[in-house]
Structure formats: structure tokens, C-alpha cells
């Protein structure tokens with residue numbers, strides 16, 4: 001879709017002749033002319049790949065095992081955007097850097113906000129009811145009430161809305177392949193639905209009151225969809241280490257609520273979880289995939305990552 005400017009610049013006449021020849025040879029869009037999609041992070045890139053299939057090339061700005069919260073765009077990202085036909089991002093302020101990046105690049109094409117039409121969960125201070133007033137006042141990392149939680153992909157039903165938004169964006173950008181995008185999306189949505197049901201069945205066996213500790217508050221939608229309670233030393237972003245007061249409050253929570261398992265996240269530093277393990281004597285039961293896919297293996301796809309998380313939680317919490 002975007003002819004890249006090579007070092008060799010043909011004269012306008014030659015270029016016109018080349019274009020004429022090319023259009024005679026390939027009446028439709030040529031196989032090499034895939035839709036160039038930039039997705040802000042790896043989970044979205046996998047969804048785009050599933051819906052776009054052979055018609056798209058997807059470039060994630062934030063790759064596997066990398067943290068979108070603490071990300072800062074590079075000149076390479078500006079270049080990737082300049083050559084893009086479609087940009088897909090999460091929204092709900094997950095990519096706080098996105099507006100400025102789009103402004104910096106000369107990208108003026110269509111944008112897909114994957115969470116469009118999703119009613120976000122809002123932080124309602126629910127993490128505070130089990131703490132006393134002193135620790136609440138001392139907590140330097142409280143999330144203001146009413147802030148939208150961006151991690152909606154952690155619920156596979158809401159992820160279905162991501163997929164339909166991506167499908168519609170691809171149809172807008174490349175209507176010639178609309179039928180393929182519709183068929184791919186339908187097949188992918190059916191796979192999401194099957195995995196969603198399997199995860200629901202698996203986690204229904206667990207005590208709904210079980211509490212799990214992860215690196216940051218990224219499992220709100222997972223809890224909303226599949227049960228369980230999640231607590232984290234860091235808030236909905238991962239920007240800095242939690243304060244002593246928050247850590248102390250979390251250690252209290254762990255003791256009061258009979259927490260059975262601590263988990264690392266693949267894209268955040270293990271330091272705070274290690275510290276909690278040391279202070280409470282609880283083991284770390286494995287790595288959950290929160291905001292990024294794995295580089296390889298099962299969790300290198302969105303569906304695989306969700307299955308991995310469910311199986312790991314089941315193994316750690318089943319009696």
C-alpha cells in the first residue's frame with residue numbers, strides 16, 4: 001500500500017510508465033501490497049494477524065514480554081507509523097504516549113480504538129476496604145476513584161469487541177478484502193468463544209473467594225469475567241516501585257485473606273513480588289501473562305496466553 005522511497009528515484013515519466021505496466025500486470029491489489037498495520041502492543045498485533053490473515057503485515061510497537069506502561073516511542077516507531085495504512089491501539093489511556101506519537105509522525109490514516117463500545121471497569125476504591133484508615137492515608141499509590149481500567153483484553157468476551165473493531169477497521173482500510181476479513185473474524189470469534197467457555201469451566205472449580213497476588217492491577221477484567229480476587233503491589237500502571245505503606249498493607253492483606261499464591265508477570269519486574277514472597281513465606285507459583293505475549297511457546301498467542309493463565313491459576317489454587 002505504501003511504496004517505499006528507495007535511493008533510486010525514477011523520473012516522473014519513467015514512474016508513470018512503471019505504474020502503467022504494474023497496473024496492467026496486476027489488475028487487483030498485488031500480493032506484495034499487503035495492508036501495513038501498526039498495533040501498539042503484542043496482544044493487539046496477534047488479533048490483527050488473525051483477522052487480517054494473508055492481506056496484512058502487522059508491526060507491534062511494543063513487542064513480546066515488554067511493558068506498555070513504561071514505554072517511550074523511538075524514531076523507528078515514528079517511521080513505522082509513517083508507512084502505515086492502519087493504526088490499532090487499546091485506548092482507555094493504556095498508551096498515554098500515543099497521541100503525541102501520532103502527532104510526531106505524518107500518519108493521518110484511520111485509527112482503530114480496540115476498546116471502542118466497551119464499558120470500562122472503573123476503579124472504585126474497592127482495593128481499600130480491607131485496610132485501616134492509617135494505611136489508606138499513607139498509601140502513596142492510590143488510584144483515583146473512577147479511573148477507567150484499560151486491561152479489558154483480560155476478559156475474552158470483551159476481547160470479542162476488540163476483534164469486531166479490528167475487523168471494521170480493516171474493512172475501512174481495504175474494502176476489496178471485506179469478505180475475507182468478515183470470515184476470518186467470525187472464525188476467530190468462534191475460537192475465542194470456545195476458549196472462554198473452557199476457562200470458565202476450569203476456574204468454576206475454584207473457590208471464588210481465593211485471592212491471588214500479581215505484579216500490578218492488570219486482572220480486574222479477568223476477575224470480573226471468571227471470578228477470583230486479585231491484589232497487586234503496583235496500581236493499574238507500572239511506573240515505579242510501590243511505597244513502604246502499600247507493601248505493608250499488602251502483607252496484611254495476604255495474612256488476613258489466606259492468600260495461597262503469588263505470581264510474577266511476564267512484563268513487570270519481579271522485585272516487588274520477590275519481596276512479598278520473602279516477607280510472607282509464600283511461594284511464587286509461576287508467571288502470568290498480563291500486558292504482553294510471550295516471545296515463543298503457548299503464550300505467544302492471545303488465546304494461548306489466556307489458556308496458560310487459567311491453567312496456572314487452576315494448578316496453584318485447586319485442592
Ligand SMILES: [Zn+2]
Pocket residue numbers: 069151216217218236237238290291
Ligand atoms: Zn498494565
